[in-house]
Amino acid sequence: MSKDELLEWRRSEPKNRATVEERNLDGPFPYGWYPAMLSADLAVGEVKPLRYFSTDLVIWRGEDGQPRMLDAYCKHLGAHMGYGGKVTGNNIECPFHSWQYNGEGVVEDIPYAKRIPPQVKRPCDIQWPVCEANRWIWFWYHPDGVAPMWEVEHLPEASDPEWTDYDVFEWDVWGNLQNMAENGVDAAHFKYIHGAADMPDYEFDWGEGNHLRGARLFVKMGTPRGVVDGEIAYRNVGPGQSYTRFTGICETLLVACITPIDKDHAVSRFCFTQPKAQKEGPAGGAARAIIKDICKQFDQDKVVWDRQKYLPNALVCDGDGPIGKFRSWYSQFYQTKQAEAAE
Numbered sequence: 001m002s003k004d005e006l007l008e009w010r011r012s013e014p015k016n017r018a019t020v021e022e023r024n025l026d027g028p029f030p031y032g033w034y035p036a037m038l039s040a041d042l043a044v045g046e047v048k049p050l051r052y053f054s055t056d057l058v059i060w061r062g063e064d065g066q067p068r069m070l071d072a073y074c075k076h077l078g079a080h081m082g083y084g085g086k087v088t089g090n091n092i093e094c095p096f097h098s099w100q101y102n103g104e105g106v107v108e109d110i111p112y113a114k115r116i117p118p119q120v121k122r123p124c125d126i127q128w129p130v131c132e133a134n135r136w137i138w139f140w141y142h143p144d145g146v147a148p149m150w151e152v153e154h155l156p157e158a159s160d161p162e163w164t165d166y167d168v169f170e171w172d173v174w175g176n177l178q179n180m181a182e183n184g185v186d187a188a189h190f191k192y193i194h195g196a197a198d199m200p201d202y203e204f205d206w207g208e209g210n211h212l213r214g215a216r217l218f219v220k221m222g223t224p225r226g227v228v229d230g231e232i233a234y235r236n237v238g239p240g241q242s243y244t245r246f247t248g249i250c251e252t253l254l255v256a257c258i259t260p261i262d263k264d265h266a267v268s269r270f271c272f273t274q275p276k277a278q279k280e281g282p283a284g285g286a287a288r289a290i291i292k293d294i295c296k297q298f299d300q301d302k303v304v305w306d307r308q309k310y311l312p313n314a315l316v317c318d319g320d321g322p323i324g325k326f327r328s329w330y331s332q333f334y335q336t337k338q339a340e341a342a343e
Helices: 003-011 177-185 281-305 323-334 337-342
Strands: 032-038 047-052 055-061 067-071 086-088 091-093 107-109 130-133 136-141 167-173 202-205 212-223 226-237 241-247 252-262 265-273
Touching: 003 167, 003 281, 032 047, 032 241, 032 252, 047 252, 067 130, 167 281, 177 252, 177 265, 177 281, 177 323, 252 281, 265 281
Parallel strands: none
Antiparallel strands: 032 136, 047 055, 055 067, 086 091, 130 136, 167 265, 202 212, 212 226, 226 241, 241 252, 252 265
């Protein structure tokens, strides 16, 4: 497969897969902070359409430099404000009749009306709080409209001018976010899908009842000068923020940005950065090898994820890793009124 063919395959929709219902992917989405887009991709005064969580959205950056996000459809006659909408001050202006909305969904101006109807002066029931961190625009998703329950974790490397711009790799995965996240604790698959010589031995930190989870893996890295001790440490901040630090022969940060589009469709963007001083030489070569291997592993996993079924009562054995404990931790992000109504 050529490079262009590989890039096309990573984004293409697979054929001959079962339905959402047949694959048990029709449950609720987990709540939390999720990445919307790179900060650099939204200029002041720019408007863009998005689709996440089976919802059409519009995002814009006001004259104050702050990004804002709303449901895309105008309350008036349903025009999609992501196509033809424009920024006026810090508001989004609908292209159809120039109704202006603030970031909470309140209509602040109707240019031809003598008075604004009171029902459109109220904020939207479901808000899309937005923040910027780690060179990304993040938004909070909660199906009940609950305000953010924690903050996005800021990574010092992402704001350090001595670290490189992101190298970004993208995939569309036609599967379930939880199945993808579960991979991180599935020790056995590293040997049988990825060809690892041994199953990894992790030290897990489950956060004990909160939204944080992490793990560390100690590895031996071969170099022309012999074996070097290395460490791989990853961390989840809720279901939507994940990052991994590689230390040893080289320093590399992976910011994994994965966001659901629909029940069986997520977009994944892996962003890598390293110290500029290490970009060339042995450390740079080691970092490029790490990136290449991680992307290869994601390609291998995507083949499974694109057609994988979610099994709520999966049969696991003692060598599979702490899948049960992971599911218990992850289940807290489904505790919503929407989920309770479905039970």
